Ligand SMILES: *[C@@H]1O[C@H](CO)[C@@H](O)[C@H](O)[C@H]1NC(C)=O
Ligand SMILES: *[C@@H]1O[C@H](CO)[C@@H](O)[C@H](O)[C@H]1NC(C)=O
Ligand SMILES: *[C@@H]1O[C@H](CO)[C@@H](O)[C@H](O)[C@H]1NC(C)=O
Ligand SMILES: *[C@@H]1O[C@H](CO)[C@@H](O)[C@H](O)[C@H]1NC(C)=O
Ligand SMILES: *[C@@H]1O[C@H](CO)[C@@H](O)[C@H](O)[C@H]1NC(C)=O
Ligand SMILES: *[C@@H]1O[C@H](CO)[C@@H](O)[C@H](O)[C@H]1NC(C)=O
Ligand SMILES: *[C@@H]1O[C@H](CO)[C@@H](O)[C@H](O)[C@H]1NC(C)=O
Ligand SMILES: *[C@@H]1O[C@H](CO)[C@@H](O)[C@H](O)[C@H]1NC(C)=O
Ligand SMILES: *[C@@H]1O[C@H](CO)[C@@H](O)[C@H](O)[C@H]1NC(C)=O
Ligand SMILES: *[C@@H]1O[C@H](CO)[C@@H](O)[C@H](O)[C@H]1NC(C)=O
Ligand SMILES: *[C@@H]1O[C@H](CO)[C@@H](O)[C@H](O)[C@H]1NC(C)=O
């Protein structure tokens with residue numbers, strides 16, 4: 001406390017102390033674990049709980065995807081396999097909806113996917129129930145990983161014709177008045193039709209909630225506040241976001257208080273991303289997905305198209321670095337069913353991680369699962385020929401991609417007083433384009449340069465192309481993390497790229513990898529032996545956080561001393 005009769009100089013120092021304490025608190029206040037900025041740096045592994053891991057750790061229990069029945073995966077099963085997920089470098093998981101579903105076996109099977117809500121107040125017992133979900137959340141947080149759950153707000157489910165819906169079975173929306181009158185959507189391009197009529201059909205009806213009603217809004221808002229608190233959720237994936245009226249979302253978003261990622265199945269960047277303005281925090285990157293499939297999946301199409309679309313998304317979306325970028329998910333055919341060429345899939349994954357957005361990988365992609373459209377794309381991971389294989393080519397690729405992205409992002413974080421890494425928010429720039437290659441750079445001062453092609457396995461070499469505008473400093477050693485080769489950046493940071501056998505390349509200053517332990521270890525060790533782990537890759541004299549902390553400590557000691565003296 002400060003005494004009332006202080007000398008002018010003490011008052012001055014006191015004022016300094018207060019101001020400093022205030023500024024420091026602004027700078028050092030830990031951010032909510034689930035803010036947009038925290039999510040931007042994460043990478044997400046998407047799971048259908050029923051199909052990822054059984055609690056008995058079985059690698060043989062039969063699961064017939066076309067039968068569409070529960071196969072026995074649980075929250076506890078996921079918990080047992082977190083080493084497998086974290087071993088690839090993922091820092092978050094997104095799991096399928098957790099609430100109780102209709103319990104009938106319909107002509108479309110059972111609610112194993114979780115999207116057929118019957119009672120939002122209960123957790124689906126097939127997946128292990130509420131306590132097991134809490135345990136999964138606790139274990140994820142112990143590993144510094146985030147939990148995102150899928151949430152269906154648009155509709156409930158009824159096993160039968162829409163016109164015959166027995167509303168009393170729907171909890172807590174148990175009256176007809178809480179729903180739009182029954183009509184099936186006939187024109188998805190008509191927003192009124194898409195929002196007021198029903199998804200589903202006469203085999204499984206999806207009664208469409210009247211989200212304009214205060215009762216429906218209040219019920220959802222209270223529910224999501226409780227769900228986030230009860231299960232310590234860090235984020236939400238929002239199913240069918242564009243089928244709910246837009247004014248519903250800000251209230252829900254506020255009640256949730258965590259990051260939301262909406263599903264807006266739309267190829268057009270402007271309309272998809274409009275749901276990330278005055279509605280949800282962000283949306284899945286469907287616009288880019290269409291191009292990943294058509295260009296990286298098909299060598300007849302020139303790579304320039306990918307660059308074009310990539311630019312459109314960066315320009316038309318309010319923040320392309322916050323989109324959930326993916327090459328497959330549970331609603332679309334897996335990439336390996338579009339193209340069975342391993343190198344093309346490697347390019348698609350490299351694009352996911354090194355372009356803008358939060359990389360989102362659907363379970364099984366790392367084992368090259370090749371199921372087509374729903375339900376074939378919902379294979380049991382435990383039936384993979386080598387089980388939870390941590391040595392498959394794509395598992396290793398994802399691991400290297402996560403490691404490289406984190407190395408740059410986290411290093412840049414330490415160069416900034418506020419703990420903010422400009423890498424995450426930097427919009428990638430295309431720096432070289434021909435029909436068979438797109439090269440882009442992401443990052444400020446310390447960047448990653450990624451080269452992609454769609455020519456496929458066995459094709460002639462692509463290049464050499466002299467790539468400049470890399471933002472690498474002349475003379476530094478750069479490492480290609482997917483095949484562990486190195487070269488020295490030439491004049492103006494330029495270097496030559498030659499893609500072999502259709503594979504992508506990801507180049508990063510070797511000095512940024514000194515704290516990584518499991519990618520290109522021999523090359524990285526040589527860098528460390530030479531320069532230590534300082535990570536200095538440019539001559540930039542950015543102040544280091546250690547200085548900041550030291551000066552903070554000094555100020556605290558000084559202020560405390562003055563406070564004691566003057567009291
Ligand atoms: C399954 O694996 C986990 C983690 O490896 C282990 O703790 C657990 O005991 C196993 N459960 C069974 C039923 O084998
Ligand atoms: C899988 O389920 C489908 C649909 O119920 C059925 O036709 C098929 O015979 C089943 N396959 C196996 C191997 O049991
Ligand atoms: C399904 O749920 C209803 C209502 O909770 C219950 O009466 C019925 O026994 C359940 N059926 C099955 C097969 O579990
Ligand atoms: C859009 O759908 C609504 C509800 O189904 C319908 O009343 C309206 O006529 C449609 N508008 C157009 C332009 O088709
Ligand atoms: C959250 O937990 C409280 C206290 O156990 C409980 O009353 C409430 O129903 C729960 N809400 C949800 C949505 O799980
Ligand atoms: C590949 O692209 C070409 C040219 O656009 C198109 O004609 C062809 O149908 C595509 N192939 C597949 C399998 O989609
Ligand atoms: C820290 O990041 C902020 C936000 O991007 C930026 O404005 C500022 O210049 C950065 N400071 C340093 C020292 O890099
Ligand atoms: C780099 O590639 C260019 C072609 O773009 C070629 O002319 C040049 O010789 C290459 N340089 C080296 C060092 O390989
Ligand atoms: C990298 O880009 C930044 C921002 O344009 C610039 O200040 C810096 O000098 C560049 N560094 C190199 C090595 O080109
Ligand atoms: C790339 O081209 C520039 C400009 O022509 C040249 O100065 C540089 O040495 C070239 N780099 C390589 C690696 O060939
Ligand atoms: C990987 O590097 C080796 C040399 O270390 C080279 O022989 C091979 O062609 C490279 N493969 C690819 C796909 O670049």
Ligand SMILES: *[C@@H]1O[C@H](CO)[C@@H](O)[C@H](O)[C@H]1NC(C)=O
Nearest residue numbers: 411511512514515533534535
């Ligand atoms: C590696 O870790 C050390 C010690 O924490 C840190 O000072 C250094 O900046 C890190 N280097 C990089 C490139 O991340």
